[in-house]
Amino acid sequence: MIKLSFNFFVKSNITFGKGAVEKLPEILKGYGLKKVMIVYDGGVKAAGIAEKIVDQVKKAEVEYLIFDGVIPNPTNEVVEEAAKLAKEAKVEGMVAVGGGSSIDLAKAVNVLMTNPGTIGEYGGMNMVKNPCLPLIAIPTTAGTSSEITNVSALIDTEKVIKYVVIDNKIVASDVIADPEFTKTMPVSVTAATGMDAITHAVESYISNEATPLTEYNSLKGLSILYENLPKVVENGSDMEARENMMLGCIITGFGFSNANLGFVHAIAHTLSAHFGLAHGLANACVLPYVMEYNAEACPEKMVDMAKTIGLPVSGNLDEDKYLLAHALKDLIVKLKIKTLSEQNVPESAFDRLAEDVLKEPVLGFNPRQGVTKEDVITILKKAY
Structure with a gap:
């Protein structure tokens, strides 16, 4: 039976195509951000993509803090570590570069920037109370769709489970989808x-x-x-x-x-x-x-x-x-x-x-x- 009564949520602004990353300075300036955390993993760094992102952030004359400790299937511990650094640096926004792990981690950190407690408290649906900071997601893979979804998948190492934070508040504000970045995979x-x-x-x-x-x-x-x-x-x-x-x-x-x-x-x-x-x-x-x-x-x-x-x-x-x-x-x-x-x-x-x-x-x-x-x-x- 077809459902003719439903909700359909879409949030992110999407900039798509070769060279799309050059729009990053304009996007950052649009939010008036003074300092951001750039999140990525070792693979993104080795591929030379991280350097390109940093160059674009510099063009926006925005201060930045780098967190490159992303791991596959990010854990609560890594999220808490990154969030502690982001809070101490008083960042005003996030730039996530990479596959699902990097973007999911950035979403989770973003939750803790404006909401109290630990990330494990937000597992489930619609548990995030306060709006998050601007998040620009720049995918380097074509797979997870994390850049436009309302999901962050994390590992609880104590309970030995993979769980999800699902909330419309955690969706990236902007997506820069440059297919050139997937060539490094x-x-x-x-x-x-x-x-x-x-x-x-x-x-x-x-x-x-x-x-x-x-x-x-x-x-x-x-x-x-x-x-x-x-x-x-x-x-x-x-x-x-x-x-x-x-x-x-x-x-x-x-x-x-x-x-x-x-x-x-x-x-x-x-x-x-x-x-x-x-x-x-x-x-x-x-x-x-x-x-x-x-x-x-x-x-x-x-x-x-x-x-x-x-x-x-x-x-x-x-x-x-x-x-x-x-x-x-x-x-x-x-x-x-x-x-x-x-x-x-x-x-x-x-x-x-x-x-x-x-x-x-x-x-x-x-x-x-x-x-x-x-x-x-x-x-x-x-x-x-």
Whole structure:
């Protein structure tokens, strides 16, 4: 049934295209900021991107503090460390450069700049009370959509969980999307982040919170991403494909930040919390098998997605509902996505992992409800 009563939230101003980073000084001046924190990781620094960002900040005649201690799957401890430095320096805004980890960390730090307590207190939905500082997000990957979503994903090392802060107040004020920056990514990262974006498109389309607007964005994003990901993995210099990947990622982000995600992310969060798996890889290796599982609950939508990516349908719903899952299996093989065993996840951990997956709030948005421990273990074994 189509929902004709819904909310659809969009906030960020987006500057897209080659050379878009040159708009940063103008954006910073527009906010009248005197000092900002620039957040990035070692990879961004090594690629020479950080230097380019700093140069643009200098052009704006804005003081800056650098935090380059971002780690994959950022933890509460790293967030608190960065927030302490930002508060001491009395920064008035944030510039986040990199993939999802850098942008998610900057969002979390931004929460603590205007709200009391520790970041763990803001896990869940709509827990942030006060507006945040201006945040300019500059993605260097085409995968997480963190630059335009209302989500920050973090690791609680004490509870051994990956949790999310979801709040419209944490969305970046501005996005500078320059596809040139994605050229520095290794092939494996391009593949994994691209599969992350495809996971977002697929899960948001079948979410039980989907609306006509989110469905449009999810399908459009899926179409763009599925066509261009193999191209950009095969030829990293294909700038048209890179532009399309970044565009598809943003379009998809509008969909999933409003519709939310599901079972794939429940598993991926748990894998990252226990074994430090990169988020994109954790999603990709279980995606086809979760889609097989979900096909029973939303066969028509599975066919919609199969048609969207150009798969030939027979008209037999019982067969066609699995076409997408089969195509995704072929895609992860083509992209050389590592299996769970290749990512050093021991089969002996499946029982414990399954128990923790069932605690994931995101399961509430999955189209097929009633997920059991045995269901999770079966999917983990298929991905092994």
